[in-house]
Amino acid sequence: MKKMLEFIKSVRAEWFKIVWPSRDDVVHATIMILVFSALATLFLFLVDSALNAIVGWIF
Numbered sequence: 001m002k003k004m005l006e007f008i009k010s011v012r013a014e015w016f017k018i019v020w021p022s023r024d025d026v027v028h029a030t031i032m033i034l035v036f037s038a039l040a041t042l043f044l045f046l047v048d049s050a051l052n053a054i055v056g057w058i059f
Contacts, residue, residue, distance in 0.1 A: 021029075
């Protein structure tokens with residue numbers, strides 16, 4: 001029982017050390033993720049189209 005209380009106290013102490021990101025930080029991170037996801041999608045689409053054209057030309 002003593003170890004459980006120590007664990008709960010340490011969890012509570014760590015909880016108060018958490019620094020949550022601001023709204024602006026979350027918005028900027030979300031925008032960056034969406035932009036890089038779109039760029040990765042475009043890149044993979046172009047590579048897939050090029051490889052599809054090459055394979056179609058060969059066969």
